[in-house]
Amino acid sequence: MRERLARYLALLLVLCAVGLSWHFAWVHNRPAPAPTVREDRSEPTDPGVIPLAVQEQEPAGAGIFRDEGCMACHSVGGVGSPRYPLDGVGTRYDRQTLQEWIVGSERVAAELPDSAVRRKQSYRSLSEAELEALLDWLAGLRD
Amino acid sequence: MLAKPVFLALFWVLLYLGLVCAPLALLLVGDVPRGGGMGWDFAMALGFAGLAVMGLQFALTARLRRATAPFGIDILYYFHRLAALVGLALVGAHAAIAQFVYPDATGPAHPLQAAGHMSAGRVALIVFAVVIAASLWRKPLGIRYERWRMSHAVLATLALALAIVHVEGVGYYTGEPWKRTLWIVYTLSWIGLIGYVRVVKPWRMSGRPWRVVEVRPERGSATTLVLEPEGHAGLRFAPGQFAWLTLRASPFRFQEHPFSFSGSAERSGRLEFTIKALGDFTSEVATVRPGDRAWVDGPYGVFSPDRFARARGFVFIAAGAGIAPVMSMLRTFRDRGERRPLTLIHASRDPDSVIFREEIDALGRELDLRIHTVIEHAPRDWTGERGRIDAAMLARLLPLVGPDCGCEYFVCGPKPVSELVQDALHARGVPLGRVHFELFDMV
Incomplete structure (x- = not known):
């Protein structure tokens, strides 16, 4: 009797956890006026975006993007975390702004959570050449 | 002292579910950060829910007497087991979706290349799985109870700590200062609970030798x-x-x-x-x-006739050492001058190993108590019941069951005996709520 009730409660626990998780995801992803959210994560046909996987020879910037773990938060062409897609970022920002976003300058820090700022500021240790290569590649991501 | 407070039970159940849901619900208050797609945020939410279930595991086994009273602490341990599987499934689904659907976002799996907090999360999942496997299969794995108990406490705490490090390292949803504060308070309450169980409670006990x-x-x-x-x-x-x-x-x-x-x-x-x-x-x-x-x-525990003041009689079915709590009931009834009809079915291996044999005979003269001693290996001259308790024997010894009897049934013995008695009585129309037993030997 009590065992049966305990099993029902466990089932209720699963339903609560999964249901609330789904609701949580929905609240974070409901269609908002924010224009920056891209719903389309399919393989882009846009020639401006060069998917990492299909390039004959990978640009240096793409390699740095991957090796520095940028994909924990960002995606390009649907590869990486879907949270902050960088497709077309080269159209939206100039080189100077891109650099500020990479290293978490004072100006962009105000818009970011602390953990993201800390992580971004760790990229200040990138060499000049690495940063240039990364900027080259990001600036080339055009809509 | 042992009433059946349905509302109290409901209160604790709702509090439990509320505490599981609390972190996710709180993270939804106010401005939420930008979503990463349904799949991604769903996976992250499962992680939070799973972690909340795991954190509350410490509350379920903290033996908070007031919280256990409406249910019986044995059923809390039973639920602790079920909840562990639910928690592992949630955390496992969280990791699996992130790892397989978004492999690039989770980064390298190799601990030397991965970010520290990602490795912490992966190790936490493995440790949770090991803790659960060791509990489900302690006996087949040949782990001694004392060693299991110690490692269970240490590893479960370690896994929870690693999981907290993991969430802290990601720090995405908990970005806003006040949400961060609430999250820290919430996780600290788990740590506080562990401190209570491991330090405060033993310290209080040590003062009462x-x-x-x-x-x-x-x-x-x-x-x-x-x-x-x-x-x-x-x-x-x-x-x-x-x-x-x-x-x-x-x-x-x-x-x-x-x-x-x-x-x-x-x-x-x-x-x-x-x-x-x-x-x-x-x-x-x-x-x-x-x-x-x-x-x-x-x-x-709630395995007590004191919860059933209105019962018309009591039937006790005990096997081997299971007679101990029944003996407490019979001795208490004797001291109170109990007049309701009582029946005892008492199973033992042989006549010499019938625990409390002489005292039970004496109780039979002081109480309205019918005694059936069942002997598995009975000598030729044994006049009582022989063999093991089975449905036919119960039907013979308990001709009146269900509404005809109005009795409450207390069963204490090895699990097979307990299950057999439950099934046999249920088949004859006794509601399951009238057959009482203590769940033990769970690990």
């Missing part, structure tokens, strides 16, 4: 220990309840084992525990000497 005043050998290689409080008022229990007993070790070392009280609840000043030697820790009980120190954490 008991002394063994008598060690009495019983039939059936059982031993009765009689304990008296040393410098404090002792405790009051209801017949059928049990306590965790620590012998010859500090309460901080967690070398405790649960045993039913076997003495009368009307004489709570002296506690009696009757323990049958079964080859493990119980075999050392016979070597305890009067004067030894002991510590008692109790009383716990």
Whole structure:
């Protein structure tokens, strides 16, 4: 009797956890006026975006993007975390702004959570050449 | 003392579900950060839910007496087991979706290349799985109870700590300062609970020592220990309840084992525990000497006739050492001058190992008690019941069941016996809510 009730409660626990998780995801992803959210994560046909996987020879910037773990938060062409897609970022920002976003300058820090700022500021240790290569590649991501 | 408070039970159940949902619900208040797609945020939410379930596992086994009272602590341990599987499934789904659907976002799996907090999360998942596997299959894996208990506490705490590090390292949803503060308070409450269980509770127990005043050998290689409080008022229990007993070790070392009280609840000043030697820790009980120190954490449990003041009678079915709590009930009834009809079905291996044989016979003269002694290996001249308890025997010994009897049934013995009796009585129309038993031996 009590065992049966305990099993029902466990089932209720699963339903609560999964249901609330789904609701949580929905609240974070409901269609908002924010224009920056891209719903389309399919393989882009846009020639401006060069998917990492299909390039004959990978640009240096793409390699740095991957090796520095940028994909924990960002995606390009649907590869990486879907949270902050960088497709077309080269159209939206100039080189100077891109650099500020990479290293978490004072100006962009105000818009970011602390953990993201800390992580971004760790990229200040990138060499000049690495940063240039990364900027080259990001600036080339055009809509 | 042992009423059946349905509303209280409901309150604790809702509080539990509320605490599981609290972190996700709180993270939804106010501005939420930008979503990463349904799949991604769903996976992250499952992680939070799973972690909340795992954190509350410490509350389920903290033996908070008030919270366990409406349910019986045995069922909390049973639920603890189920909830562990639910928690592991949630955390596992969280990791699996992130790893397989978004492999680039989770980064390299190799601990030397991965970010520290990602490795912490992965290790936490593995440790949770190991802790659960060791609990489900302790006996087949040959892990000693004492060693299992210690490692269970240490590894579960470690896994929870690693999981908190993981969430802290990601720090995405908890970005806003006030959400961060609430999250920290929430996780600290788990740590506080562990501190309460491991430090505060043993410390309080150590201030309330008991002394063994008598060690009495019983039939059936059982031993009765009689304990008296040393410098404090002792405790009051209801017949059928049990306590965790620590012998010859500090309460901080967690070398405790649960045993039913076997003495009368009307004489709570002296506690009696009757323990049958079964080859493990119980075999050392016979070597305890009067004067030894002991510590008692109790009383716990809802396996008691005191919850059923309106029952028309009681039926007790005990096998082997399962007679201990039933003996407490019978002795209590004798001290109270109980007049309701009672039936005892008492199974033992052979006539010489019938624990409390003489005293039960004497109780039969003082109470309205019908006694059926069932002997598995009965000698030729045995006139009572023979063999093992089965449905046919129950039908013969208990002609009146269900509404005709109006009885409450208390079953205490090895799991197969307990299950057989439940099924047999249920098949004859006894509602499951009238058949009571204590769940034990779960790991």
